[in-house]
Amino acid sequence: ADVETIDSLFTDGITTLVGQGVSIIATAVAMIVVSPLLSLVSLVVLPPLVVASRWLQVRVRDAERATRVAVGTLNTQLSDTVGGAETIRVFHREEAFVVRFRGALLRTLIAQESSVRYNSFFTPVTALLSSSAIALLLFVGARGAFGSAGVDLGTLVAFVLLFQGFFAPIVALGDQWNTVQAALAGAERVFEVLNLPAESLPQTPRTKSGAGLVIDKVSFTYDSSEPVLHGVSLVVRPGERVAIVGRTGSGKSTLLALAVGSYEPDTGSVRLDGRHPRDFDETERRRSVGVVAQSVQLFSGTLRDNVTLGDATLTDEAVTRTLALVGLEEWVSGLPQGLDTELEGSGGGAGLTLSSGQRQLVALARALVGEPHVLLLDEATAAIDAHSDAAFRTALSRTVWSTRCAVVMVAHRISSARDADRVVVMEAGRVVEEGAPDELVSAGGRFSALVALDEVHWSWEDQFSDEISPYTDGDNREAR
Numbered sequence: 240a241d242v243e244t245i246d247s248l249f250t251d252g253i254t255t256l257v258g259q260g261v262s263i264i265a266t267a268v269a270m271i272v273v274s275p276l277l278s279l280v281s282l283v284v285l286p287p288l289v290v291a292s293r294w295l296q297v298r299v300r301d302a303e304r305a306t307r308v309a310v311g312t313l314n315t316q317l318s319d320t321v322g323g324a325e326t327i328r329v330f331h332r333e334e335a336f337v338v339r340f341r342g343a344l345l346r347t348l349i350a351q352e353s354s355v356r357y358n359s360f361f362t363p364v365t366a367l368l369s370s371s372a373i374a375l376l377l378f379v380g381a382r383g384a385f386g387s388a389g390v391d392l393g394t395l396v397a398f399v400l401l402f403q404g405f406f407a408p409i410v411a412l413g414d415q416w417n418t419v420q421a422a423l424a425g426a427e428r429v430f431e432v433l434n435l436p437a438e439s440l441p442q443t444p445r446t447k448s449g450a451g452l453v454i455d456k457v458s459f460t461y462d463s464s465e466p467v468l469h470g471v472s473l474v475v476r477p478g479e480r481v482a483i484v485g486r487t488g489s490g491k492s493t494l495l496a497l498a499v500g501s502y503e504p505d506t507g508s509v510r511l512d513g514r515h516p517r518d519f520d521e522t523e524r525r526r527s528v529g530v531v532a533q534s535v536q537l538f539s540g541t542l543r544d545n546v547t548l549g550d551a552t553l554t555d556e557a558v559t560r561t562l563a564l565v566g567l568e569e570w571v572s573g574l575p576q577g578l579d580t581e582l583e584g585s586g587g588g589a590g591l592t593l594s595s596g597q598r599q600l601v602a603l604a605r606a607l608v609g610e611p612h613v614l615l616l617d618e619a620t621a622a623i624d625a626h627s628d629a630a631f632r633t634a635l636s637r638t639v640w641s642t643r644c645a646v647v648m649v650a651h652r653i654s655s656a657r658d659a660d661r662v663v664v665m666e667a668g669r670v671v672e673e674g675a676p677d678e679l680v681s682a683g684g685r686f687s688a689l690v691a692l693d694e695v696h697w698s699w700e701d702q703f704s705d706e707i708s709p710y711t712d713g714d715n716r717e718a719r
Contacts, residue, residue: 259408266405270398277376277398284372291364295357302354309347315539316343323536327548329499330530330605335549369406373399451476451645452498452613457507459493467493468668470507477612478643480635482650482659482676484689490668491649495615498647499528512612529606529644533618533651535598542571543578546605553608561608564641565600565634596627600634607638614638616648620655632658653693662686 271278320327320336327336376399452475459468468490475481483491496502497509500516509516511527519527537545546561547553555578562571574580574591583592593601599619606614616635620628632655639646650656657676664672664685672685679686 262408263405266401266408270401270405273401274394274398277395280376281372281398281402283375284368288365288368291360291368295361295364298357299354302350302357306347306350306354309343309350312539313340313343313347316340319536319538323538326532326536329501330548332548332550339549365406365409369403373402376402451479451512452647453508453510453513454494454498455508455510457494457497457504457509459490459497459502459504466505466668468497468504471665471668471670472507473647473663473670475613475645475647477645478639479661480639480646480648480659481661481663482648482656483663483665484650484656484686485665489665491665492617494665495530495617495647495649498613498615499530527612529609529611529614531599531602531606531614531616531619535602537582537593537598537601540582541576541579542574542582542601545582545601546608548605550609557608558604561604564607564638565604566630566637567597567600567604570597594627596624596630599627599631603631603634603638607642607644610642610644612644614644614646616646618649618651620652628652628654653690656686657690664689 267278270281316339320340327333376395452473454471454473456470456472457468458466458470460466467488471490471494473481473494483494485491493502497504498511498516500509500519503517511519516528538548543555543558546558558578559568559571562568571577580591602619620631635646636658638644648655648659650659650662656662659676661674662672662676662679663670664679666685672679672682674682676686680690681687
């Protein structure tokens with residue numbers, strides 16, 4: 240929207256400014272040529288015009304500045320919200336972000352209305368001054384006051400017409416304010432998001448069974464295509480870390496999506512703490528399941544806002560404790576405003592820029608601050624360097640030891656899988672191996688081959704070609 244406004248200014252505004260400026264100068268010269276005396280008399284309107292213009296200029300400039308800031312904030316929040324829709328949905332913070340966006344929209348409307356109100360004064364003020372000057376000239380001329388100075392009726396009429404022509408381009412210059420409104424054109428698309436129907440979740444009494452995550456004989460199909468999961472079963476107990484490895488399209492991320500309740504299995508069942516994921520209300524879902532994805536969405540705002548995602552029930556003490564748990568205590572203590580330090584959002588904007596490792600640790604803190612019973616990591620370390628990966632794994636180990644939550648991680652690095660209590664190897668939507676990492680390495684199966692490939696820096700994907708897969712059914716669909 241800002242670019243469009245600037246483009247409009249240079250394509251239309253500059254042309255209008257130059258054209259109307261030339262017209263004002265030419266008309267003023269013509270007025271002086273026709274009658275220097277009448278030109279001098281007409282100057283009586285200039286002081287009030289200058290005073291009124293200066294008064295309006297200051298207020299319109301301030302209102303315009305506030306409008307641009309408000310529109311910039313609105314666009315940043317819109318970009319953050321749309322880009323982070325999956326993160327917001329998983330954490331079920333839709334209502335908090337709707338309230339946040341409505342606040343930004345209201346501030347934009349208030350700033351826009353203030354600017355339009357001040358700008359709307361310019362045209363009637365110039366019209367009033369012009370009409371007053373013309374009335375004065377006609378009144379004095381009708382009484383014959385200019386006769387002794389050689390101003391006849393024809394000269395007076397010609398001067399009045401020129402005087403009207405002098406004010407017309409001044410009014411036209413004031414009308415250029417309308418180009419500012421183009422900056423808000425993009426806001427219309429927001430209503431498509433606000434008008435989406437809210438998801439209705441059943442309300443059931445909360446129970447805490449400590450059962451962790453139980454996936455029982457789950458099968459799943461995308462859009463009537465070939466199944467991407469075939470009778471998968473998995474039990475993750477509290478305090479246990481389970482790593483899921485396998486080629487792209489083997490169903491790893493789909494399994495996590497079923498665990499969080501994003502999809503319903505065709506057959507089988509998923510239970511979190513003994514309950515179906517969709518039986519949790521929004522607050523319970525937030526508290527019971529934490530999710531860290533490979534791509535971290537940060538929002539323009541404070542560090543506190545990025546950890547709590549607008550959840551007012553989370554105290555600063557809980558946020559600080561969680562940041563310390565993931566190993567960010569020293570980093571936070573060195574920030575200029577601590578939890579109030581502004582961060583740069585994924586959609587841009589001003590604020591502190593974080594490294595990929597810091598972003599992942601903030602995402603881990605976001606997932607843990609609600610003290611979840613189950614933590615899901617979907618290739619959370621795939622996009623960070625080895626040093627950041629080591630820091631993340633250390634923070635994860637500390638987390639499991641401290642919170643006793645059940646952890647399921649889709650592992651991209653063999654180091655993450657080796658840290659797990661159990662490893663599940665998936666291929667073509669089936670579990671082909673399961674057991675402790677050292678046991679699987681000793682068994683000489685699929686996971687052992689992955690470890691060997693990793694030691695010589697080969698890609699995991701090469702190990703899972705269709706030719707060597709006993710489960711391949713020809714469908715290589717990416718099951719994410």
